[in-house]
Amino acid sequence: MLRNRGTRTMPSRRQQRVSELLREELSVLISAELTDPRLADAMLSVTDVEVSADLRNARVFVEHTLPPSQARQVLAALRHAEGFLRQALLENLNLRFVPELSFHIDATNQRAQRIDALLEAIASAPTAQEDHAPDRPE
Helix, strand or coil: CCCCCCCCCCCCHHHHHHHHHHHHHHHHHHHHCCCCHHHCCCCCEEEEEEECCCCCEEEEEEECCCCHHHHHHHHHHHHHCHHHHHHHHHHHCCCCCCCEEEEEECCHHHHHHHHHHHHHHHHHCCCHHHHHCCCCCC
16 A cells, blocks of 8 residues: 655655565464554554665555554553564564554545445435425325
8 A cells, every 4th residue: 555645756666666575474473473452453454565765665555453542551562572573573574674654543544434424424314305305195
């Protein structure tokens, strides 16, 4: 999943490959290796990773099953684990260097659900013509 962030150019093939590699490996590491109590009840999913052109920085987008009010806790736990995750990536992947990781909550699905709910409400609401149509016996 590539995000359109302003007028940036499309990621290079190398950026795309590194992004996908990081997304897959971080998904495994986060689900299997992290033991932070702040993440105990959260089902985390790495939805996307955007790597900078120089491959030195990576924005990691995650979804979680906790209430939105606990998003800060999730981010704090992931930021706390950044050193561990980078070290594990260094050991597990064949990369010259591992990018700095910055974690972000991916609210795409929440926004999509909100839009779907609005569209359903609009579709099920009576139209103005139906509200004001005179009752005519047939």
